[in-house]
Amino acid sequence: MIVLRFLLIGLLIPLPSAGQAEGTRSVSTPMAEIPAGHFVAPYGSDTLEVAAFEIDRRPVTVGEYRGFVARDPRWSTEGVKRIFADENYLSRRASTGDPLLARAQPDELLRPVTEVSWFAARAFCEAHGKRLPTVNEWEFVAQASRERANAHGDSGFNREILRLYTLPRSPELPSVGSIFENYYGVWDLHGLVWEWVEDFNSILLSGASRVDSGLDRQLFCAAGSQGATDVEDYVAFMRYSQRASLTASRTGRNLGFRCARSSLPSGSLARAEAK
Numbered sequence: 001m002i003v004l005r006f007l008l009i010g011l012l013i014p015l016p017s018a019g020q021a022e023g024t025r026s027v028s029t030p031m032a033e034i035p036a037g038h039f040v041a042p043y044g045s046d047t048l049e050v051a052a053f054e055i056d057r058r059p060v061t062v063g064e065y066r067g068f069v070a071r072d073p074r075w076s077t078e079g080v081k082r083i084f085a086d087e088n089y090l091s092r093r094a095s096t097g098d099p100l101l102a103r104a105q106p107d108e109l110l111r112p113v114t115e116v117s118w119f120a121a122r123a124f125c126e127a128h129g130k131r132l133p134t135v136n137e138w139e140f141v142a143q144a145s146r147e148r149a150n151a152h153g154d155s156g157f158n159r160e161i162l163r164l165y166t167l168p169r170s171p172e173l174p175s176v177g178s179i180f181e182n183y184y185g186v187w188d189l190h191g192l193v194w195e196w197v198e199d200f201n202s203i204l205l206s207g208a209s210r211v212d213s214g215l216d217r218q219l220f221c222a223a224g225s226q227g228a229t230d231v232e233d234y235v236a237f238m239r240y241s242q243r244a245s246l247t248a249s250r251t252g253r254n255l256g257f258r259c260a261r262s263s264l265p266s267g268s269l270a271r272a273e274a275k
Contacts, residue, residue: 029064030057031261032141032184039140040152050140055133056258058176058187059195060124063109065116068124075120085117088251110175112193112256118248121196121257132198133260135243139236142189144182158235164191165235169254190235193256200243 031054038049073079077090092115116124118132125131133141145151145160164180179191189195 029060029259031055032057032186033263034137034141034184037140037149039136039143039150048136048140050136052263053133053137054261054263055137055141055186056130056260057185059112059193059256059258060121061109061176062111062113065113065124066109068127072123072127075123080120082249084119084249086249086251088115089117089120090115091251092253107175108172111173112176112188114173114193114253114256115251116196116255116257117251118196118200118246122198124257125259128259130259130261132196132257135197135199135202137260138189138195138197139239141182141184141186142239144184144186146180146182149183161190161235165238167191173254193254194239194242194252196255196257197243200246201248 034050034053034055036050036052038047040046041048069075074081080089122132143150143152145154145157148154148157151157173193176192177187179188181187182189
């Protein structure tokens with residue numbers, strides 16, 4: 001059973017943002033334009049409509065996040081408030097000083113940044129004139145295979161994605177843009193890291209589908225996939241279960257993010273530039 005609840009935490013707690021101090025910045029991460037469309041919800045029979053939007057072609061990197069922290073030390077390991085990130089925030093690099101203010105090898109800068117909270121990911125996106133994608137936007141793009149915009153029900157695609165989710169992981173993550181590129185030119189939605197979405201806790205799986213809260217242990221209850229619209233798409237169930245285990249201050253060694261942006265209606269950009 002799916003229990004719907006509203007995401008209130010972002011409304012109740014004022015979120016520090018780099019934009020408050022230095023204004024909105026653009027970020028060099030290339031974005032893919034995603035046309036409006038619809039897809040079938042993984043649970044139930046609802047067809048969900050998605051408006052046109054843009055999404056980063058790859059996850060945010062260590063190098064990009066380092067620049068963000070350099071501009072706003074409130075999101076450094078020493079500056080962040082515990083209410084906005086748990087004690088594991090950027091902890092893998094804490095032993096060598098704040099990794100985003102210290103030296104880093106070139107290959108490390110190209111890896112996806114992880115161990116960031118929802119608050120931190122949201123602040124990064126807002127500071128660059130963007131936002132986190134919604135769960136429906138993320139899932140809409142994630143249904144694309146290499147050749148098709150909508151590979152829902154494609155058993156071959158489902159097997160390939162499941163293989164990516166179950167590959168052995170090395171201690172250090174590979175660089176972004178190295179795992180899987182889909183039809184839209186969006187990289188690494190599958191097989192690199194879990195990713196934050198804006199409304200991550202808008203769906204709560206209950207009963208037999210409850211999961212252990214340890215992200216890295218990846219414990220998922222197969223019984224919870226009952227009622228799925230596509231029983232072969234087990235990884236979709238994994239994603240929804242993983243999101244249900246999160247809290248906004250939570251961080252994880254395999255939890256990163258990318259940003260999105262709502263598309264302007266046709267002609268809006270020209271009218272805005274004319275003013």
